[in-house]
Amino acid sequence: MEGEGEGEMEVEGWIEGEGEGEMEVEAPMEAPVEAPVPHVPLLHIFSFLDAASLLRAGQVSKYWNRMADNESLWRRLCRSRWPGRWAAPQELRWKQLFLAHGRRELRMARARPQDFSYREARGRLGILKPMAYLTGNDPTQSGQRSILCSASTRRMLFAWDVQEGTMVWASPVQQSTIMYLATLPERALAVTVDHQDTVKVWNCQEADALATRSLPKPCLSLDALVVDGGAVAVVGDSAGDIHTLTVPGLEHLSRVHAFDHTVNHLHCSPNGKWVFAGATLQLMMPKVFAAQFLLRPQAGEDSRQWASLPLAFCSQACWARQRASRVTMMIQQSSFRRTGFSTFDLAARTAADGAAVVEAHQVASFMLPNRMERPFQMGVQDGAAIVLQSGSHLLLFSIQGTLLQRFDHHQRHICHLWTDALHVVTTAMDDFLHLYVWEEGGLGPRLRSCCHLEQRRADPTPSCFPSYSVCDNASVVCVVTRNRETSVLVMYSLPP
Template sequence: MEIQLPEVPLLRIFSLLDGLSLLRVCQVNKYWNKVANSDHLWRNLCLKRWSFPYQCLGMVTWKQFFLTQTKRERRMACARPEDFVYKEATGNLGILGPMAYLSGGGFPMSGQEKSLICTVSSKRMLFVWDVQEGTMIWSSPVQQSSIKYLVTLPQMYLAFTVDVQNTIKVWNCQHVDALATLTMPRACFSFEAILTSDGPFLMVGNSEGDIFTLTVPELRNVSKVNAFNYSVDLLRCSPDKKWIFAGGIHQHIVPRVLVTECLLRPSADRAPLSVSLPFPFCCGACWAPRRANRITLMFRRASFKKTGFATFDLTTEWTQDGTIIQANQIASFLLPINMESPICMGVGDGNVIVFESGPHLFLFTINGFLLQQFQDHQLTICNLWVDYLRVLTTSMDNYLHLYTWEEEGRYPHLKSCCHLEHRRDDHAPSCYYSKAICDNTSIVCVVSRNRESSVLVMYSLNM
């Protein structure tokens, strides 16, 4: 006689499985199939892999969402140069600066999703482009001052800009005028937009070491917290939106991690909960995408001649005297002094660090063990872009290179995927830095050949 586990303990066991294993147990028998198709199991898998808030999925189940989204990611990972449709935007664009995707927050399931990209121009304008069509679909009026920072909130199709006069604007990239405008009293040095269970917020770090938290889209001030006495050059929110990292490139700045809730719901009689990370000269910081309490810092030592990395796990402890935050340093190492100091960094699953040095791309463990080294560029890598799926590099040799994360073995490793030209039929080395970003269906690169204008190169997967 066949004995079956009750549904509750079977659900508990199935919750330990990954997506592929869960699909396999669906084939064992009808009972296991019913339990393994639980929306609760597939929802947890989705939130674990894509750890940010979702809008309504409509009639789509979490399992359908997981399978469709995974298929899209694998399609990009397997793409070859000939699989991309090439579009190029030229003309009177000025020098294109910061850029960010305006799409990507809703994950439409129709298969006809569009990639929309925001770019800032030296013409004092904000542009929005349809990547698949290679066309500009919206532009802001010419602003009074040059725009220096841009962030987006794709889940709400909103863009946020800061100009050199420290004026913040919220754009829905449909109407001519901004939804809201606020001029800050001090120079803005960092900028972060987040979507939490309490709603959307904008966080701004200024030259005095203050962090302002503003409502979206109204830009109403919720709180003002002083992190330290120098400019807040880095603001990084953890994937689960629980923590905010604040740092600065100054020898007297010790970076801090604050509890986000304390900034969203400030208390008049006590300071926000925070903890210091004892590594000044911090020039980079990345939260692990799937370990929301783990952060890795890149710092300088010995008059910037040495570069090191330190990794911390954040924990919260409740005591009789109140809540205490602890930062447990779990690893650190210094790079060899003969290695050219990296400018950019990224992290994989929380156990590996990726960074550039000259024309090389390196993958190290958080303890300093070299895992991989690539030289897919002939000239110095000038830009590195990293997310939980992909790594993009660009250099002055007129090429960008795409890598994807592979999770087989003890540590994740990088798979070299494809080499794409910045501009087709233009093989002259660039005199200026190029930069690139991507999503599941496209890659966008800004190439500047002179001091007056840029070219926007758009690659989209041939559907």
Template sequence: MAVVLWFQVGNAEGDIYTLTVPELRCVSKVHAFKYKIDLLHCSPDMKWIFASGMHQNILPRVFFTERLLKPLEGESPQSLSIPFSSCCRACWAPRKTSRITVMYRRGSSRKTGFTTFDLITERTGDRTVIQAQQIATFLLPLHMESPIWMEAGDGNLIIFESGRYLFVFTISGHQLQRFDDHQRTIGSLWADSLHVLTTSMDDSLHVYMWEEEGRYPYLKSCCHLESIGSCLAPSCSVSKAICDNISIVCVVSKIQESRIQEPSILVMYSLHM
């Protein structure tokens, strides 16, 4: 039996398209918002789709993937609005696949907060009802520089940058770890269930690994790679990095000194831990 692959994309009109791979056949189209869709994340078990825009009037929505893949004629796909506007990031917990943490900014001071929900489904007759149970929320102290990036840990932890520092917090707001491995502001953050990577405008990359010990997993600093771009081209920086158990792949981008678009370079490292 053939396995049908699919993915979702959002557009500036607030529509979500579900397309097959590789044919790009449209399975369904849903009008989710009146504004542009900036965030679209599928849960690790592919059961849920989180969608949101960064417009202050948008409430994020979670869709039941089954109804996007097999839409019923005349019925809107099942979804649930999450009551937190001004969403700027969101991520699913890799080990608790129905748990999502949302990062948002509120008020004139633009305070940054994090709120975590568990999604639950209940059968009512022939219909599945989606519910979101808020399990934790907190605001960052005002003295902390507002983060741009965030990732989830085991389901009870979140990782985010603040300036040149990397932090590990519990979802209820307790700080567990702080790292200062970069000399300049962290420019990107990536994580999976095993690794965490950070890159900085100082043209460096740092690799961490999760260790299981005690009540919570903790991050162990593993290695630091400096001047990745300078050995390839002048005035370069690492703009993004991802990895698996075998290798690390970095995108090295030229620092823009003019409006001329410069090509990026892919750099790969063999990973031996």
């Protein structure tokens, strides 16, 4: 990849090779060491190495090769590179997993438009929104196919095999339109909330939902997370309450009052420790709750188990995927037409009475220049930079406000921005989408342009409605709407 150092290039060489076994046999040379370092301190030293350094260390001697092959070292590297609560690999060792999944990443990062298979799903689909990957991003599942979940104005939930471009499952028609969707790829489960405030859990295989629960107030936000070995859904309602429900059973664990007005934003941190809650009302300050408190709230709703972030006018928030206790908020002051960003670190300390106390520390803040067109979407990766759209431009700022990169791949306004730990996808009104990948450089995170894709091939019809896209390590999926009644699902995928 461009901009990478020698170590990263060495990792790429291993990834692109036919296998690790040949290199391990030929490369290690017995070093003339009379007294090798004992294995416990050597493993401790190796635990500080990155993947490239660990691979090089394995070439010093057979003894070092055995130590560098230790499962705990590669498990740490896998979970550091792909944050999340992944289970142990079922078919591969951790080192094999790192190289195999890294190969998928590299292939996606180097893909050209002609490398993708192109498929469309058309027909009486209604307007498809929202959507999220049900499977495909779990590094521990080798050969896993990308399955996408999408709701429809036809009051149905669909599942799509992206590589095949086919619908693999459809729910029965529901009584009400699905408004919110969250997926748990670790469990291959989807959670939905419809217009009648009914929460349902689906495995996208059986016809009926696994569980159903109705909530008393209008539901306005939804997210899901894995915590303490179990899965839960959090739902925000119009009364300012956050409901925590088990998944898949939807047993009601708690109801915590967050605001005196609606809970419009709920975002769970990648490490499952925090839940961000925000209200649309301009003067309401957002809060971050300890996930454990939402699971088991103390009597009186202990205020030490959450922290207010002392900024109003929050319109969006994103958790850093590589630093999972860091959250960045976008602040938009409508009356002054100003947009700013503020980044906080969350931590839990132990009080004198032994109770955990949540604290928020502001680490950076800045305002955009007045002359810039106001962004409406943002994304973060490692907590050191913010990517945002402004008109037809994609911009990367440091969290202190320094402009790091500017991209001008679109001719018209960017209408949707999607980010994850590895990719950024922009979708614009010029009927194109553009794929970028995150890179680690000497000066911090950078974006590298990958490829420019048509939203819909050979379709001269101009866009009247915004399109939007999502991405994983092997595919890009775009919903293209040409009229008020139906959408087309466009699926770009790399071969297995």
